[in-house]
Amino acid sequence: xxxxxxxxxxxxxxxxxxxxxxxxxxxxxxxxxxxxxxxxxxxxxxxxxxxxxxxxxxxxxxxxxxxxxxxxxxxxxxxxxxxxxxxxxxxxxxxxxxxxxxxxxxxxxxxxxxxxxxxxxxxxxxxxxxxxxxxxxxxxxxxxxxxxxxxxxxxxxxxxxxxxxxxxxxxxxxxxxxxxxxxxxxxxxxxxxxxxxxxxxxxxxxxxxxxxxxxxxxxxxxxxxxxxxxxxxxxxxxxxxxxxxxxxxxxxxxxxxxxxxxxxxxxxxx
Amino acid sequence: xxxxxxxxxxxxxxxxxxxxxxxxxxxxxxxxxxxxxxxxxxxxxxxxxxxxxxxxxxxxxxxxxxxxxxxxxxxxxxxxxxxxxxxxxxxxxxxxxxxxxxxxxxxxxxxxxxxxxxxxxxxxxxxxxxxxxxxxxxxxxxxxxxxxxxxxxxxxxxxxxxxxxxxxxxxxxxxxxxxxxxxxxxxxxxxxxxxxxxxxxxxxxxxxxxxxxxxxxxxxxxxxxxxxxxxxxxxxxxxxxxxxxxxxxxxxxxxxxxxxxxxxxxxxxxxxxxxxxxxxxxxxxxxxxxxxxxxxxxxxxxxxxxxxxxxxxxxxxxxxxxxxxxxxxxxxxxxxxxxxxxxxxxxxxxxxxxxxxxxxxxxxxxxxxxxxxxxxxxxxxxxxxxxxxxxxxxxxxxxxxxxxxxxxxxxxxxxxxxxxxxxxxxxxxxxxxxxxxxxxxxxxxxxxxxxxxxxxxxxxxxxxxxxxxxxxxxxxxxxxxxxxxxxxxxxxxxxxxxxxxxxxxxxxxxxxxxxxxxxxxxxxxxxxxxxxxxxxxxxxxxxxxxxxxx
Numbered sequence: 001x002x003x004x005x006x007x008x009x010x011x012x013x014x015x016x017x018x019x020x021x022x023x024x025x026x027x028x029x030x031x032x033x034x035x036x037x038x039x040x041x042x043x044x045x046x047x048x049x050x051x052x053x054x055x056x057x058x059x060x061x062x063x064x065x066x067x068x069x070x071x072x073x074x075x076x077x078x079x080x081x082x083x084x085x086x087x088x089x090x091x092x093x094x095x096x097x098x099x100x101x102x103x104x105x106x107x108x109x110x111x112x113x114x115x116x117x118x119x120x121x122x123x124x125x126x127x128x129x130x131x132x133x134x135x136x137x138x139x140x141x142x143x144x145x146x147x148x149x150x151x152x153x154x155x156x157x158x159x160x161x162x163x164x165x166x167x168x169x170x171x172x173x174x175x176x177x178x179x180x181x182x183x184x185x186x187x188x189x190x191x192x193x194x195x196x197x198x199x200x201x202x203x204x205x206x207x208x209x210x211x212x213x214x215x216x217x218x219x220x221x222x223x224x225x226x227x228x229x230x231x232x233x234x235x236x237x238x239x240x241x242x243x244x245x246x247x248x249x250x251x252x253x254x255x256x257x258x259x260x261x262x263x264x265x266x267x268x269x270x
Numbered sequence: 271x272x273x274x275x276x277x278x279x280x281x282x283x284x285x286x287x288x289x290x291x292x293x294x295x296x297x298x299x300x301x302x303x304x305x306x307x308x309x310x311x312x313x314x315x316x317x318x319x320x321x322x323x324x325x326x327x328x329x330x331x332x333x334x335x336x337x338x339x340x341x342x343x344x345x346x347x348x349x350x351x352x353x354x355x356x357x358x359x360x361x362x363x364x365x366x367x368x369x370x371x372x373x374x375x376x377x378x379x380x381x382x383x384x385x386x387x388x389x390x391x392x393x394x395x396x397x398x399x400x401x402x403x404x405x406x407x408x409x410x411x412x413x414x415x416x417x418x419x420x421x422x423x424x425x426x427x428x429x430x431x432x433x434x435x436x437x438x439x440x441x442x443x444x445x446x447x448x449x450x451x452x453x454x455x456x457x458x459x460x461x462x463x464x465x466x467x468x469x470x471x472x473x474x475x476x477x478x479x480x481x482x483x484x485x486x487x488x489x490x491x492x493x494x495x496x497x498x499x500x501x502x503x504x505x506x507x508x509x510x511x512x513x514x515x516x517x518x519x520x521x522x523x524x525x526x527x528x529x530x531x532x533x534x535x536x537x538x539x540x541x542x543x544x545x546x547x548x549x550x551x552x553x554x555x556x557x558x559x560x561x562x563x564x565x566x567x568x569x570x571x572x573x574x575x576x577x578x579x580x581x582x583x584x585x586x587x588x589x590x591x592x593x594x595x596x597x598x599x600x601x602x603x604x605x606x607x608x609x610x611x612x613x614x615x616x617x618x619x620x621x622x623x624x625x626x627x628x629x630x631x632x633x634x635x636x637x638x639x640x641x642x643x644x645x646x647x648x649x650x651x652x653x654x655x656x657x658x659x660x661x662x663x664x665x666x667x668x669x670x671x672x673x674x675x676x677x678x679x680x681x682x683x684x685x686x687x688x689x690x691x692x693x694x695x696x697x698x699x700x701x702x703x704x705x706x707x708x709x710x711x712x713x714x715x716x717x718x719x720x721x722x723x724x725x726x727x728x729x730x731x732x733x734x735x736x737x738x739x740x741x742x743x744x745x746x747x748x749x750x751x752x753x754x755x756x757x758x759x760x761x762x763x764x765x766x767x768x769x770x771x772x773x774x775x776x777x778x779x780x781x782x783x784x785x786x787x788x789x790x791x792x793x794x795x796x797x798x799x800x801x802x803x804x805x806x807x808x809x810x811x812x813x814x815x816x817x818x819x820x
Contacts, residue, residue, distance in 0.1 A: 161444035211399040219399050226307045227378045227399050229392035
């Protein structure tokens with residue numbers, strides 16, 4: 001008989017002895033709370049630690065040790081899921097327990113307490129939004145956004161499509177991260193926004209962001225915001241070692257206080 | 271959006287929305303950006319098949335004929351048709367199908383799939399630009415009976431899709447971002463939505479599923495820019511409204527009367543009328559609680575596009591007891607009728623009859639059975655069926671009907687209407703259901719004789735309803751039909767074959783096994799870089815066919 005281990009179904013003893021104590025204590029507190037409500041462990045910092053142990057043993061094969069997902073198997077980035085509208089701890093609990101039918105995400109018959117530990121862990125690694133005050137002048141920020149950003153970025157109901165949609169961006173990114181994206185956009189370019197410059201016999205330099213690619217073709221959203229596909233055989237050159245399509249904004253182009261204004265404007269776009 | 275291409279109606283709306291105008295004045299960059307690629311406007315959709323590189327609405331044009339003028343692939347060369355690429359969706363609906371019709375503009379296909387997935391796909395290679403997946407609630411009621419979707423509507427750089435939790439979404443077609451999201455109705459009661467939105471001048475029109483639940487159907491119009499609702503037509507009248515006399519005098523029964531509108535409609539821009547089919551009354555099989563004709567269930571309704579007001583209706587199956595929804599694609603054509611030019615609408619109905627109606631007045635012109643149905647064999651002078659077998663004598667068309675929502679096709683030059691016919695034998699046993707929100711209420715059970723079932727592609731003479739030719743399939747089939755002006759009919763069957771036929775005599779000229787039943791979808795066709803493609807969804811795949819490159 002085959003003894004092949006199915007990593008998705010493996011059910012092993014996970015808890016190290018020290019954590020087991022903590023888990024037991026938490027279990028006694030939590031056992032009266034029924035599933036699918038608020039996390040009964042949310043105030044206990046040990047729950048996230050214990051959940052991390054379970055996560056690495058049970059979930060990391062697909063979701064990655066950092067919970068950021070593995071795109072080749074469509075395992076989502078769990079650090080970003082809390083920014084989805086309507087995402088609650090109860091919903092995450094149910095998803096872990098019931099799995100996702102039709103996908104490789106299985107159901108799990110873990111004790112409720114262990115599932116809540118996982119929820120606590122996932123909460124602890126959630127990409128944090130911006131904390132602290134937004135002190136800029138959002139009205140001026142709106143004007144600056146229209147002058148500098150709207151051609152490529154959407155905020156509210158208006159804007160371009162070349163760069164990421166900035167609606168609720170302050171809930172997903174910290175202020176330092178957002179500032180860094182403006183001052184040094186090449187330091188981190190998100191998946192789906194990798195720049196490329198292509199040339200063909202008919203066109204010298206077509207710049208855009210890569211949306212898809214196989215051995216014979218490449219699909220881009222070009223800088224005119226048009227979806228286009230090219231056969232690689234028709235390309236004279238394909239340069240990926242290029243700067244982000246997002247321009248660098250130095251302080252002399254956009255002062256710190258103007259940047260504050262833009263961030264305040266974005267914080268209001270919900 | 272280029273100003274010169276903005277319709278007066280949209281301009282009017284823009285002016286109404288002073289905040290929007292102020293935003294535009296403040297942000298001139300927006301206008302500069304918008305000139306790059308504004309996408310198709312209403313005038314382009316109105317042109318239908320004029321631009322062979324485009325297919326901008328579910329049937330290719332507003333008429334619902336699904337008849338393309340393309341002729342590169344013809345009866346002589348179709349035998350050498352071969353697959354160019356296959357797109358794998360990775361999402362499926364067990365027991366049903368991949369029911370979408372892709373739209374195409376500027377070389378990009380916009381495709382919706384099961385479970386509210388959607389994609390932008392390069393039409394040349396089948397490679398995807400983006401994918402969308404909706405986070406659906408865990409407690410879906412499946413008012414749609416299955417997690418399917420039939421396609422996008424398109425206007426400018428926006429795409430419109432309905433969802434299984436009964437929302438209407440607007441997408442940015444360049445990256446799949448959601449522009450707005452409005453709730454059509456509460457899915458927890460049993461509502462869902464699966465049709466392809468119909469985009470007309472300044473409006474997105476959509477219907478709703480849920481007739482197997484204690485729901486009340488409607489057809490809605492929304493502002494494409496904002497998602498604001500412009501009008502709603504309720505398919506089941508309210509107390510005291512016209513049509514309520516065909517129901518018991520009980521507001522509760524009316525409020526749960528069913529009448530889903532889950533298939534798409536067609537549109538006559540000259541008459542400014544929308545034509546839309548209405549589904550079964552609720553409960554499906556149990557009629558004792560709802561004596562009367564139960565308008566506007568199982569009817570075709572013609573609505574004023576500006577207001578949603580009912581202009582006329584024709585009920586195919588009064589007091590339906592068999593779940594024979596009339597959710598079919600209404601096919602509009604201008605034909606010679608008994609020597610006179612006539613604007614007609616044609617419907618191949620689930621009850622087994624092919625109908626021709628005057629689409630200006632709703633006048634009944636022709637009703638003729640296209641299957642061996644024992645339910646009725648003729649329509650009376652008054653336009654009502656002469657019912658021979660209400661089900662008590664057994665062997666009626668099953669609840670999936672003599673045909674269904676799979677699109678038919680009309681070939682004007684030949685005067686032939688092509689549809690997929692289903693020959694089945696079912697016995698209905700009604701039972702009084704309890705009506706609870708979120709719980710299906712069929713009102714009985716159905717026994718379908720497994721020994722008696724077959725399918726056929728049938729060509730009907732629209733002047734008489736008579737069968738011109740048929741090609742039979744071994745089982746009842748759900749594939750749709752496409753015709754092209756090169757004398758071809760494309761059709762799919764339950765066994766997975768995608769086929770081409772001579773439109774004149776029904777000779778099979780080509781077939782390709784797709785590996786999964788073709789269900790609910792009809793093929794579409796377009797030209798890219800001088801080459802004609804034919805696309806068919808099947809199972810979890812979308813496959814593009816073309817002639818070999820020379």
